[in-house]
Every structure is written in structure tokens, then in C-alpha cells.
Amino acid sequence: MTDAALTPAQAAKARARTEAEARLKRRYRAEARFRLYGRAAIILALTFLVVLLGRIGLQGYSTFVDYRVSLPVQVDANRVNLADLGGSNFNLMVAESALAMLGEEDDPYGQASSQMMSILSGDLGFQVLDRLRADPSLVGQTITVQGPMKANASLYYKGQISRDTEVGGRLLSDRQLDWLDELRDQGRVTGGFNWTFLSRSDSTEPEQAGVLGAVIGSAMMLFVTALLAAPIGVLAATYLEEFAPKNRWTDVIEVNINNLAAVPSIIYGLLGLAVFINWLAIPRSSPLLGGLVLALMSLPTIIIATRSALRAVPPSIREAALAVGASRTQTVFHHVLPLAMPGMMTGVILSLAHALGETAPLLMIGMVSFVPGVPETLTSAATVLPVQIFIWENASERAFHERTAAAIIVLLVFMVLMNLVAVILRRRFERRW
């Protein structure tokens, strides 16, 4: 059929149809394009996440394995003064026993024993001391102690240092590597899960450093934060949303709360420094102080989350309660708050999880210090997980870098747990329709 056979009206109709089809095709193309962009964005985001987590995991997983050596130690009666046990050099004694076991002898300058001491943890010497303290009759006998290798030696067993590594980069001499091979071949060295990392606190020796102190410190600090921020935030939000008159003052307050939520966290650290330390004289570096600062930091977020959860409760529920003669308080506490609960819980837990990972304000209040023990009270010096990560990251020893990644893993595990709790609480409360 040719164009000439068509009447003008038919031609116009046909043209309109092809135009409509073209438009339709364009719309489908636009949608397909948009989907593609969306998928690309998600894939990109996931790639970043996988790279990040993968890097942390790869760098950190080896921390959870450590190598322990068991050595027979000849306790030389001539070198132990029972009246002053601590005065003896047990590390040297351990090193000499190890040398003897490997069929070598110390040289007059003590170079061999000193090299041996730098592959065996000082923990072994302390163990000998503890055993002698408990039972002085062991003097002159041979006792077997079991303890960690120095971190560098462990790195060699883990394959992170090899003979090919240049000597300056591995901090282990060829002779030490020979000993390590020999000890392994004799079956003196066993690898296992690194309980030390979970059961000890910070130490100058990487093989004896652990996250327990930081975990407990974080828990205590978060306890203070939750105890303060959750009730204050929820009550403030409830009052502002349900009871406060809507006037200039409440507008000013609302704007300021929103602004506070955007204030950089380090400013809260400065505030803590000025108010809590200089004015209220709260002990610095304590979980109480950190908790107070983080509570201030979390308050705006909690208030905003709670307010939006309250606003999401349909007004018809409030009207229903008021219409049967419930007072405002009864309306809020019997009907509105229970309905807003899942949203409030999620907001509170997420902002606490955020507080758990906060570092900057804690640096301002002096929480960045070497704390080798578990904090005993809320006012004793403590360190927390993110700060511990920060400290280890700055350490020069190679083994601390591996521990940095491992501490990040521990922190992430706690984050995931908290978010999981948020999800579970949400599900649970929402099930009540």
C-alpha cells in the first residue's frame, strides 16, 4: 500500500500511531536506563563494602591464631634468691634453657640468649616466677612452662615474614629463623586460637595485647550513655511532640535540636573537656566521662528519631483515645508510645551503635592513653574499642597492625549485634499490630 492510497485522515492517524509508539519506546528506554543506573550504583556500593570488609578480614583474621611454645626450664638454684624472687632474671633462664634444648650455648657477650629472648614472650619468665612463688621447692628442678611466642616469631609461623623478607623489614635474624624452624620441627610449638587477644588488655608487647579492657570500657561507657541519653531523649521528644505548645520557643528549640544533630562530634569532645573535666572535675579518660559526652552527642539524634516515630502514629488513634475520655497523658502513654515503640527503639539503638564507634570526642577528653588493665569502676581510667584501634594503628610494630584489623573486626561484630537487636525489637513490637 502506498501513501497515495491513504486518505489524509488515515495518514494522520497512522502518523499519530507511529509517534505514540516512538514515545512509548523512549519511555521504556528511559526506564531501562534508570534501572541500569540503579543497579550500577548498588554494585559499586557493594564492591566498596566487600573490598573494605575483605581487607579488614584478610588483615585481621591471622590475629585470632597464635603460636605457643612449651619449654622445659632448668631453674638454677645458684641464680635464684628465695628471699627476693623478683630480683632474678627468669627471661635469661628461659632463653638459656631453650638454647640448651637446641644444643647451643650462650656466648660470653650474651648475644645468643638475647636473640633467643626476643623470640620468646616475656610471659614465660613470669610464669616461672609465679610457679616458684607458689612452690619454692621447685628451685633446682626442671619445670615445663607454656606461653606465647613473641609476635614477630608468630608472624614468621603465619608466613607473613619469610627468609626472603629483607632483614631490616623482618626484625629477625637468620639465626633466629633457624631456631624457630628447629623449635617447630621438635614439636615444641603449637598453633591455636588466640584466647589472649580476647582475654587480655592492652600491652606494649603485641603478643600479650588484647581487647578485653577496651571491650569492657566500651560496654561501661555505652551503659552510661544509654542510661542518660535514652530516657532523657525519649521524654524530651515526647514532651515536645505531644504536650508542648507550638510557639516561637518550641520552634527555636526544634531548630536547635536539628542543628545539634549536625554538629561535628569533636565539638562535643571540646564541650566535655570544658564542662565535665575543667568545671565538674570528672576524672579524665573514665567511662563515666566518655558516656556523658557521648550521651550529649546522641541526644539530638534520639530526639529526632523519637519525634518522627511519634509523628508516624496516626492522629486518629489520639482522637479515638481522647474521645473516650482519656487524658492527654493517658492517650500518650497507653496508645501513642506503644505504637511508636519500634521506631523509637530503632532510633535509640542505632544512635547508641553510632556512639559505640565514635572516636573523635573521646580523643578530646584524654581517652587516648595506654591502659593495660580492665577498668574497675566508672571513674577509673579506661580505653574503648575505637580508641584502641586508633592507638594500635599508630604503633610501629608490624604485629600491632594485624591486631588493629582484628580489633576492627571485634568492633564490627558488636555493631552488627546491636543492629540485630534493633531489628529483632522492631519485629517483636510490630507484631502487636
Next chain:
Amino acid sequence: MTAQRDDTLAAGAVTAPRSSATGKVSASDVSVFYGEKQALFDVSLDMPDRMVTALIGPSGCGKSTFLRCINRMNDTIPGARVNGRIIIDGEDVNDRQVDPVLLRARVGMVFQKPNPFPKSIFENVAYGPRIHGFATSKSELADIVESSLKRAGLWKEVSDRLLAPGTSLSGGQQQRLVIARAIAVSPEVILMDEPCSALDPIATAKIEELIDDLRSQYCIVIVTHSMAQAARVSQRTAFFHMGAVVEAGATDEIFTNPRDTRTQDYITGRFG
């Protein structure tokens, strides 16, 4: 411009005839302001006991605003101000001595959209009596719930699942549940704000039947957009237009022999 509008509306209010029936609820010169904007202009209306008073009129004419004055629900709207007097049994509801919370127990309200609490059917009805301390024991409370549900015509449908969520009921059932909830606190007046607008005709018929039953015990004020419904359920009708009552009187008279042309136009569907 506002002043001119005020004048015409005031004129409309003046021509509105005063109802001769003595009211259980009696409003005189009620004006409502939402901030700067005036929503009601000197409304005077009597709503007799044991009768259904229908408030009709085009959207935005102030029917619901007026209804919400009777149980002081307007208090909950920020910036709302009510002038004039609303007398229930000789007592002004806007009197300082009247507690709005107790007033709302005496004046129940049913809303446009069914709004049961997200709790069980039993809890929905039991909530009012519980907070007002109407029941001293569990069995007493159960009795109140049962009788309220019976009076709302819902008992047969829900007696075997009182612990099911109130929101699991159908729209019409939910609306009857809400009516049962209102009845449970033994009100004297029941206000209904377009109670059937979200319901299908069958559910609407059931609610209308229920309203007719309840009439023997309560003073009922109902806002409706349906002329037919007003004619079916009410004994008295007030026609609202632009924030004022244009005409009020016996329903038969309003529908068969309206005195004001605006009423006639609205009823016959010429505007609104």
C-alpha cells in the same frame, strides 16, 4: 473582603430560625476561629434528647467544626478558639470548671474513618470503662464489654474472638466496634462525624439501623453528606452553609418544605 463576607454570613445567621425544641445540647452564638480564620459564625442550635439531629451542608461549611465543639475536641487543635456557649443539661461545656476529659466521657464521639485501637476487640471496648473506673472487677468489666457490644449489634459476630485484634474486623464492623467503645463509658450524647462515609451500602444500612436503635437512649448528633441518610435517620436537621446555620428544624419540614432557597438548592442537588 473578609469584612464583606462576614456581613453576608452574619445576615445568613440572623435569618436562621431558632429551634423551638428544648435541647439536651443547646448551642448559642458559637463562633470558632482557627488562628486568624473564622470557621463558624454565631451558630445557635438545639439538639434534643432521644432524637437524632443531622447536620448537613456542603464540604467545609463548619459541620464537623461545630460537632467538635460539643465535646471540646477543638481544644486539641493548636490555635483553635471557641466563643459562645454550649449548654449540656444546664452546664456550659466551655466553663472553666468543666474538665474536658470528663466531658468527653459524657459526650462520646464516632469518627469518619473507623479508628479502633490496635488492640484486641475486648480491650477496645474495655479501655474507656477501665480508665474511668467503671468496673471494680474483671467480670464486671466483661459484662460492660458484652452489653456494649450487644447494643452496638456486634456481639454475635465477635463473641467467639474477643481477643482478636480490633483492626482485623471489616470496615463496618470496626465502625460498630467504635460505637460500642463510645457506648461503654455510658455517654449521654453521641456525636458522629460522617460515620458511614467509608462504608459500603450494606454496612451503612447496619449503622443506620443501629443509630435508630440508639436513639431511644441517647441524644445523637450526626454529620452526614448524604441527604438520604439524613432523611432516613434523623428527626431534626440543621443546614450549614459557609460557617453558619441557614435553617434548622424538623427533618420532615426541612426536606419537604425548606424556607430558605439555599436549603432548597442544596437538598435538590443544585449546589454543594
